[in-house]
Amino acid sequence: MDRQEIIELLNLRGIQPSAQRVAIAQLVLGTDEHPTAEQVWQKASESLPVVSRATVYNTLNLLTENGLLRRHALKGVSSVFDGNPEAHHHFVDEETGELRDIPWDALEVSGLETLPDSEITGYMVVVRGRRRNPTTDKIAQRSRKEGAT
Amino acid sequence: MDRQEIIELLNLRGIQPSAQRVAIAQLVLGTDEHPTAEQVWQKASESLPVVSRATVYNTLNLLTENGLLRRHALKGVSSVFDGNPEAHHHFVDEETGELRDIPWDALEVSGLETLPDSEITGYMVVVRGRRRNPTTDKIAQRSRKEGAT
DNA sequence: TTCTAAGTTTAGAATTAGTCTCTCTTGCAT
DNA sequence: ATGCAAGAGAGACTAATTCTAAACTTAGAA
Numbered sequence: 001m002d003r004q005e006i007i008e009l010l011n012l013r014g015i016q017p018s019a020q021r022v023a024i025a026q027l028v029l030g031t032d033e034h035p036t037a038e039q040v041w042q043k044a045s046e047s048l049p050v051v052s053r054a055t056v057y058n059t060l061n062l063l064t065e066n067g068l069l070r071r072h073a074l075k076g077v078s079s080v081f082d083g084n085p086e087a088h089h090h091f092v093d094e095e096t097g098e099l100r101d102i103p104w105d106a107l108e109v110s111g112l113e114t115l116p117d118s119e120i121t122g123y124m125v126v127v128r129g130r131r132r133n134p135t136t137d138k139i140a141q142r143s144r145k146e147g148a149t
Numbered sequence: 150m151d152r153q154e155i156i157e158l159l160n161l162r163g164i165q166p167s168a169q170r171v172a173i174a175q176l177v178l179g180t181d182e183h184p185t186a187e188q189v190w191q192k193a194s195e196s197l198p199v200v201s202r203a204t205v206y207n208t209l210n211l212l213t214e215n216g217l218l219r220r221h222a223l224k225g226v227s228s229v230f231d232g233n234p235e236a237h238h239h240f241v242d243e244e245t246g247e248l249r250d251i252p253w254d255a256l257e258v259s260g261l262e263t264l265p266d267s268e269i270t271g272y273m274v275v276v277r278g279r280r281r282n283p284t285t286d287k288i289a290q291r292s293r294k295e296g297a298t
Numbered sequence: 299t300t301c302t303a304a305g306t307t308t309a310g311a312a313t314t315a316g317t318c319t320c321t322c323t324t325g326c327a328t
Numbered sequence: 329a330t331g332c333a334a335g336a337g338a339g340a341c342t343a344a345t346t347c348t349a350a351a352c353t354t355a356g357a358a
Binding site: 073074079091094102106107108109110111112114115117118119120121122123124125126127128129130131132 | 222243261264267268274276277
């Protein structure tokens with residue numbers, strides 16, 4: 001995802017595309033990973049002469065409010081941010097705390113219609129377990145990327 | 150759930166039933182709510198002359214390790230503790246942040262077998278939405294629902 | 299171009315959630 | 329009763345995140 005695309009994305013929601021915001025957005029939206037705020041700050045520090053942690057948090061929160069990002073509080077203490085706001089499920093590796101996406105279509109949930117007294121705006125499945133084979137996993141990730149718009 | 154029951158529960162797992170532990174366990178196991186550690190600490194402070202936050206955390210973690218409790222990191226930053234260790238799903242009220250249980254049998258997830266390279270130890274569905282007006286709705290829903298518990 | 303006002307960013311202080319470590323108790327053997 | 333080891337608890341500490349107030353940018357009007 002290049003700089004220009006990011007700028008347009010921000011403009012579209014009336015967010016001033018400052019240098020910091022563009023850089024931070026690019027870091028998080030352009031990856032499959034689920035970085036913590038701290039990780040984003042470190043990477044941002046490389047490309048920008050100076051960034052404050054507060055700016056990183058402000059920006060991540062801003063992007064989250066605007067639906068470009070999703071925030072998850074699954075891993076230990078610190079939240080992770082997810083550049084893929086499409087609906088998807090999650091796999092949490094119990095050993096490492098790592099978070100992986102599970103494509104929406106991989107799982108199906110039935111019975112939601114029967115929940116009483118509630119208006120459902122969304123749902124997801126959180127699967128917990130251990131990753132068995134790291135090698136084949138890279139392939140799985142790669143094939144997921146191909147399908148992106 | 151009364152004091153004596155709690156003490157027996159603790160003894161059964163070889164946990165020394167100290168005054169603090171019993172009080173804390175009673176607070177969390179005796180409710181349907183999903184309090185945060187902070188909330189537990191505040192309530193515990195009412196019944197005990199002095200309790201440290203650390204004791205609350207120690208005890209909650211101890212109970213969690215012993216399967217009497219479950220810890221969830223779904224709501225904002227802080228974890229909530231769940232006195233119902235049976236497997237179940239969750240409903241998050243988007244307006245209040247409130248967490249409600251959904252019985253395990255209410256929902257069914259299919260497709261888990263097909264997840265590649267992972268050994269699954271557990272899963273749950275997190276449903277997000279708004280609770281509709283409970284009074285008017287219960288009636289409407291009940292007529293559709295019939296024989297549920 | 300210059301001025302102004304609004305919006306952004308910064309460093310660091312403040313707040314919160316959660317853990318560590320050291321001290322105090324308790325239970326038990328003597 | 330007495331002393332010791334294991335377990336429990338309190339307060340200090342750390343890490344994550346937000347807040348604050350001042351400095352800086354930017355967009356647009358004059």
